[in-house]
Amino acid sequence: xxxxxxxxxxxxxxxxxALVRALGHVMYVLPRTIDADMVNDRQLPLTEYTALMNxxxxxGRRMRxxxxxxxxxxxxxxxxxxxxxxxxQGLVKRERCEEDARGWNAVLTDAGFARLEESWPxxxxxxxxxFLQHFEGFDxxxxxxxxxxxxxxxxxx
Amino acid sequence: xxxxxxxxxxxxxxxxxALVRALGHVMYVLPRTIDADMVNDRQLPLTEYTALMNxxxxxGRRMRxxxxxxxxxxxxxxxxxxxxxxxxQGLVKRERCEEDARGWNAVLTDAGFARLEESWPxxxxxxxxxFLQHFEGFDxxxxxxxxxxxxxxxxxx
DNA sequence: CATAGTTGCTTGAACGAGCAACTGCCTACT
DNA sequence: AGTAGGCAGTTGCTCGTTCAAGCAACTATG
Numbered sequence: 001x002x003x004x005x006x007x008x009x010x011x012x013x014x015x016x017x018a019l020v021r022a023l024g025h026v027m028y029v030l031p032r033t034i035d036a037d038m039v040n041d042r043q044l045p046l047t048e049y050t051a052l053m054n055x056x057x058x059x060g061r062r063m064r065x066x067x068x069x070x071x072x073x074x075x076x077x078x079x080x081x082x083x084x085x086x087x088x089q090g091l092v093k094r095e096r097c098e099e100d101a102r103g104w105n106a107v108l109t110d111a112g113f114a115r116l117e118e119s120w121p122x123x124x125x126x127x128x129x130x131f132l133q134h135f136e137g138f139d140x141x142x143x144x145x146x147x148x149x150x151x152x153x154x155x156x157x
Numbered sequence: 158x159x160x161x162x163x164x165x166x167x168x169x170x171x172x173x174x175a176l177v178r179a180l181g182h183v184m185y186v187l188p189r190t191i192d193a194d195m196v197n198d199r200q201l202p203l204t205e206y207t208a209l210m211n212x213x214x215x216x217g218r219r220m221r222x223x224x225x226x227x228x229x230x231x232x233x234x235x236x237x238x239x240x241x242x243x244x245x246q247g248l249v250k251r252e253r254c255e256e257d258a259r260g261w262n263a264v265l266t267d268a269g270f271a272r273l274e275e276s277w278p279x280x281x282x283x284x285x286x287x288f289l290q291h292f293e294g295f296d297x298x299x300x301x302x303x304x305x306x307x308x309x310x311x312x313x314x
Numbered sequence: 315c316a317t318a319g320t321t322g323c324t325t326g327a328a329c330g331a332g333c334a335a336c337t338g339c340c341t342a343c344t
Numbered sequence: 345a346g347t348a349g350g351c352a353g354t355t356g357c358t359c360g361t362t363c364a365a366g367c368a369a370c371t372a373t374g
Contacts, residue, residue, distance in 0.1 A: 009278055012289075015297040020284055022304035023183075028230035029308035031184045032332080047360085065323065073185035078360055080324060085359095102322045102369045121166055127177055132169075134306035138299075140172035147179035149291040151186035189361085204330080222353065235331050237354060242330095259339045259352045 030130060037126040044119045047074065051082055052091060052108060052116045053123075061108040064097065068106055091115050187287060194283040201276045204231065208239055209248060209265060209273045218265040221254065225263055248272050 012020065035046040044052075054071045055061055063071070069079035083106050086092040091112035097103030108116075135143065169177065192203040201209075211228045212218055220228070226236035240263050243249040248269035254260030265273075292300065 009281060012281070012284075015301070016289055018301040019292070019297045019304065020288070022301040023288065024230040025306075025308050026180075026183055026304050027188045030180075033308045045359090073181050075361060076323070077325080077362080081359080084324095097322090100322080100370075104323065124166060124169070127169075129310050131177070131180065131307055132173055134303045135176070138303070140176050142295075144172070144175040144179040146291045146295070147176065147183050150183050150288055151190045153286050202330090223351090232332055233353065234333080234355080238330075254352090257340075257352080261353070 033130050034123075034126045037130070038119065038122050041122040041126075042119045044115065044122075046123075047072070047082055048086055048091075049116070049119055049123055051079075051086065051106075052112055053120075055092065055106060055108040056113060056116055061113070062095070062105040064103050064105060086112070190287050191280075191283045194287065195276070195279050198279040198283075199276045201272065201279075203280075204229065204235075204239055205243055205248075206273070206276055206280055208236070208243060208263075209269055210277075212249065212263060212265040213270060213273055218270070219252070219262040221260050221262060223260075243269065 031046065038049060039045055050072045051068060051074075054068055055063055065076060065079055065083070068083075069076045072079065072082075074082065083092055083094065086106075087094060091109060093107050093109055095105045095107055097105050188203065195206060196202055207229045208225060208231075211225055212220055222233060222236055222240070225240075226233045229236065229239075231239065240249055240251065243263075244251060246268075248266060250264050250266055252262045252264055254262055
């Protein structure tokens, strides 16, 4: 980064420029829109939904805080605070980790699972309407690969 | 949203699912990465860069707060605070709007313009490395159209 | 076995966003 | 003219981030 080579400095072509401008929609408006849809619909914010969803898919419906934080693209401290909110709602409980007593597991409760089942149609509908619908006709697998790469450098440096 | 029709509720295909999971990278890690690159490189956060850039392209290098906020995909209140930060750095100044005394114009100063010129290579490099590079081989214009649509519903409702 | 260093998580502070409530100016209608 | 309502912008509170500090438990070394 501190040595932006000549090659990297080529100005954007019009198509690239248009894409970069459009990127703002995906980075900024899309997450807010999905979150707002879910809050309006079922009162479960996207962050909390994502946490519950990841837990529901984990073996034993439990995960270490670290793991869960990175699965949710959240910082560890953000995860701690999210789990506290979910715990006070009874949707999650915390248990000391068996094999490493420093660690904690967040465990999905039955109430949490029920809440998730109640919310997923809302999430699914939001994702379809706000996101997938706009990518009909694309090679989704190729697109997924590109999305997964975004935010990384991945090349020789 | 409150009436998720049967059609919207079809579960995701594996490709769709993969794409939705990958979306997290674009929504959460990409903006942080670009911002971090720019902060490390030239000490100008992405939000402030975007504001200066939009101002520099506007006639008279000035814009109403409203306009600027939506160009930057920022809420109006977020814009207010961003402009305050930029103002204390002397990169922008505020002037009452001639034709409507409710309004304010944010005006790019010469110092602001200089700061922008100093920063754009860093921004360009970050955007190429972290984003565009991963979309080689795509139809960029088509992609831009899809990105622009994301976050909206755009259909009959 | 003791002690030093490391790791997992929590907590606090400072900061950047968002939304919602508020202020102040404009406009339009009676 | 006067008043009702709407739009522009700012401010208060919540949530998330980073960074730093702290504690408890693990590991490795003497």
